Amino acid sequence: MVLKASHVYKTKQNVRILEDISLTVSAAEIVAITGPSGAGKSTLLQILGTLEPPDSRENTSILLEDHSLLGLSDSALAQLRNRSIGFIFQHHGLLSEFNALENVMLPGLIAKKPQKEIKEQAHYLLERLGLLHRLTHKPQALSGGEQQRVAVARALINNPKLVLADEPSGNLDSPNAYQLHELFYELVESLNCAFVVVTHNEELASKAHRILKLRDGRMVD
Ligand SMILES: Nc1ncnc2c1ncn2[C@@H]1O[C@H](COP(=O)(O)OP(=O)(O)OP(=O)(O)O)[C@@H](O)[C@H]1O
Ligand SMILES: [Mg+2]
Numbered sequence: 348m349v350l351k352a353s354h355v356y357k358t359k360q361n362v363r364i365l366e367d368i369s370l371t372v373s374a375a376e377i378v379a380i381t382g383p384s385g386a387g388k389s390t391l392l393q394i395l396g397t398l399e400p401p402d403s404r405e406n407t408s409i410l411l412e413d414h415s416l417l418g419l420s421d422s423a424l425a426q427l428r429n430r431s432i433g434f435i436f437q438h439h440g441l442l443s444e445f446n447a448l449e450n451v452m453l454p455g456l457i458a459k460k461p462q463k464e465i466k467e468q469a470h471y472l473l474e475r476l477g478l479l480h481r482l483t484h485k486p487q488a489l490s491g492g493e494q495q496r497v498a499v500a501r502a503l504i505n506n507p508k509l510v511l512a513d514e515p516s517g518n519l520d521s522p523n524a525y526q527l528h529e530l531f532y533e534l535v536e537s538l539n540c541a542f543v544v545v546t547h548n549e550e551l552a553s554k555a556h557r558i559l560k561l562r563d564g565r566m567v568d
Contacts, residue, residue: 349373350372351371352408353408354368354408355367368566375535375541376535392511397427411427429505431508432511433503437515439498442486454501455505469504472503473500475534476500495515495519495527499534509543510542
């Protein structure tokens with residue numbers, strides 16, 4: 348089991364946002380989270396990604412490969428996110444002053460991996476994503492689909508155990524969304540990572556290995 352979250356609760360300003368959520372994700376498995384706007388999907392993803400803590404309760408636990416993600420210092424969490432968790436959001440979030448290759452390499456440089464190794468991995472990923480002819484393009488010179496594929500390569504550069512995506516194809520037209528979803532399946536399998544994706548896209552959700560439906564912060568069948 349790569350990720351095991353048990354009894355996650357979240358309250359903000361006395362609003363109950365998540366109520367007793369538990370989920371597990373294995374290597375090479377894609378779990379889709381669906382549900383109406385305001386159901387708590389992004390909040391759950393933020394918590395799984397250690398970007399915010401859950402409510403502190405006795406029975407809550409979140410384990411990444413058997414290591415607890417709760418109660419760590421900010422610097423330990425930052426290092427863990429950099430090395431073990433890849434994030435993909437609806438907006439690509441690429442840095443405009445860097446080209447595609449540099450954007451992809453950046454998390455590897457932050458992780459202080461050898462530059463040669465990072466460059467090889469970046470080339471490998473960008474080739475898999477069909478972007479070898481766009482290495483020196485800055486984000487503003489790329490199409491929406493290309494920008495999002497660069498963001499995927501960036502999320503995967505450090506071989507994360509867990510990849511979290513929040514509406515990754517939300518800004519794409521359907522051919523581009525379809526192509527991105529196909530790539531997710533190929534990459535998750537060959538990189539053997541666990542993948543949790545929040546999506547309104549029926550096609551993507553239906554292809555997931557499991558679907559978790561949220562409504563008003565609760566899991567529904
Ligand atoms: N700081 C806050 N204080 C109070 N309530 C909040 C706060 N932040 C978020 N919420 C509420 O938490 C609920 C869940 O928000 P969240 O962003 O997780 O929903 P979502 O399922 O991702 O929705 P969407 O599909 O629109 O992205 C919403 O009802 C939101 O209004
Ligand atoms: Mg959301």
